[in-house]
Amino acid sequence: MITMATKEDQSSATLDVNAIRHDFPILSGSTVPIYLDNAATTLKPASVISAINKYYEEYSANVHRSIYALGEKATKAYEDAREKTARFINAPDSSHIIFTSGTTEAINLVAYAWGRYNLKPGDEILITEMEHHSNIIPWQLVARDTGATLRYIPITENGSLDLSNIDELLNPKTKIVAMIHQSNVFGTLNPVAQLIAKAKDIGALTLVDAAQSVPHLPVDVAALDCDFFAFSGHKMLGPTGIGVLYARLELQEAMEPFQGGGEMIQQVTMDSSTWNDVPWKFEAGTPNIAQAIGLGAAMEYITSKDRTLLIQYEKRLTNYAIKSLQDITGMTIYGDSDPRGPVISFNVDGIHPHDLAQVLDQHNVAVRAGHHCAQPIMNRLGITATTRASFFFYNTSKEIDSLCESIEDARKFMGLK
Numbered sequence: 103m104i105t106m107a108t109k110e111d112q113s114s115a116t117l118d119v120n121a122i123r124h125d126f127p128i129l130s131g132s133t134v135p136i137y138l139d140n141a142a143t144t145l146k147p148a149s150v151i152s153a154i155n156k157y158y159e160e161y162s163a164n165v166h167r168s169i170y171a172l173g174e175k176a177t178k179a180y181e182d183a184r185e186k187t188a189r190f191i192n193a194p195d196s197s198h199i200i201f202t203s204g205t206t207e208a209i210n211l212v213a214y215a216w217g218r219y220n221l222k223p224g225d226e227i228l229i230t231e232m233e234h235h236s237n238i239i240p241w242q243l244v245a246r247d248t249g250a251t252l253r254y255i256p257i258t259e260n261g262s263l264d265l266s267n268i269d270e271l272l273n274p275k276t277k278i279v280a281m282i283h284q285s286n287v288f289g290t291l292n293p294v295a296q297l298i299a300k301a302k303d304i305g306a307l308t309l310v311d312a313a314q315s316v317p318h319l320p321v322d323v324a325a326l327d328c329d330f331f332a333f334s335g336h337k338m339l340g341p342t343g344i345g346v347l348y349a350r351l352e353l354q355e356a357m358e359p360f361q362g363g364g365e366m367i368q369q370v371t372m373d374s375s376t377w378n379d380v381p382w383k384f385e386a387g388t389p390n391i392a393q394a395i396g397l398g399a400a401m402e403y404i405t406s407k408d409r410t411l412l413i414q415y416e417k418r419l420t421n422y423a424i425k426s427l428q429d430i431t432g433m434t435i436y437g438d439s440d441p442r443g444p445v446i447s448f449n450v451d452g453i454h455p456h457d458l459a460q461v462l463d464q465h466n467v468a469v470r471a472g473h474h475c476a477q478p479i480m481n482r483l484g485i486t487a488t489t490r491a492s493f494f495f496y497n498t499s500k501e502i503d504s505l506c507e508s509i510e511d512a513r514k515f516m517g518l519k
């Protein structure tokens with residue numbers, strides 16, 4: 103089935119969605135998926151796939167240690183990707199960029215290399231009830247191992263942070279505030295700039311989990327003034343296996359290594375070792391070279407577009423989806439915050455989310471069903487799962503129509519009136 107952009111998609115702005123869709127090989131095959139699981143991972147444009155292939159086909163040497171042309175070419179491409187990343191998030195320079203395997207590893211890096219050496223009983227780690235498990239578990243482990251206390255900013259019924267008690271939660275015992283920028287369940291865009299400023303006032307460090315925001319919004323780490331900022335390549339048109347930790351230089355210098363091995367050392371003796379300069383001190387072993395190069399190509403692809411148009415387009419698509427879903431009998435949508443990103447979680451009375459996702463799959467519509475790695479949210483809402491549709495700028499209003507028609511079919515199939 104081919105689902106092209108309608109006139110409505112093109113109307114109020116001049117984003118050429120049909121042209122964009124042509125850039126994605128998976129959207130030009132004989133069976134085109136109606137892919138609405140972009141919060142889990144995005145599709146990849148041809149330019150990203152070809153940047154990865156080119157590395158493997160033309161210069162697949164190891165980086166940093168090879169004293170020959172191929173290795174130098176690979177090193178340059180890998181380090182160029184670091185430069186592109188610094189520019190993409192407005193970091194002062196590329197030494198602030200540590201490549202990791204993803205957001206999860208980036209947060210674990212901070213929890214291990216900073217948390218385990220700097221926290222003690224009586225200290226507090228502040229996160230939110232809205233976090234993805236990857237920004238909960240590393241802190242639970244650190245709290246367990248150091249005796250520090252893990253505290254949570256609660257959420258409201260409608261999927262926003264409840265900041266009514268923030269002056270008590272954020273107090274002189276707080277040593278780090280680690281928070282999700284855009285919720286992968288509700289789509290809520292949290293007031294991270296405000297919380298970072300508050301944390302700074304009391305001398306706490308800050309970490310932003312930007313896995314869901316960076317793909318959709320221009321971000322500026324210099325303006326945010328956070329200490330750590332983490333995101334994943336695969337959620338922003340890049341490959342899997344690559345992520346980014348932005349970390350302030352003084353902190354990188356002061357932190358212990360995360361993992362030991364090749365590449366992260368300067369001198370090794372049988373008794374002790376010294377560490378490489380930052381950021382390489384945190385990149386032990388052969389890195390994900392092709393993936394970093396692919397991530398650089400993804401950033402180039404995104405920045406080649408007018409980002410204001412992309413944001414407007416995704417906003418219009420999300421509003422259209424909310425309105426269309428609300429017309430379905432028995433529909434509950436979780437979260438109504440503004441501003442928000444292109445993620446909608448919902449349930450339909452009388453159909454379990456897993457059954458719904460399965461019926462939608464029979465209609466060629468790919469959505470996610472489950473707890474979305476955010477069980478504290480599910481507990482807060484008193485549910486076990488939701489269905490989640492999430493969009494990217496290659497999606498169309500026609501695809502949203504297909505989603506809604508398929509949900510109506512699922513209702514009929516279940517014998518619901």
Ligand code: PMP
Nearest residue numbers: 204205206234236286313314334
């Ligand atoms: N944080 C958020 C908000 C996410 O949505 C995800 C992925 N679903 C992660 C962290 C973890 O990302 P990754 O699996 O790429 O490490």
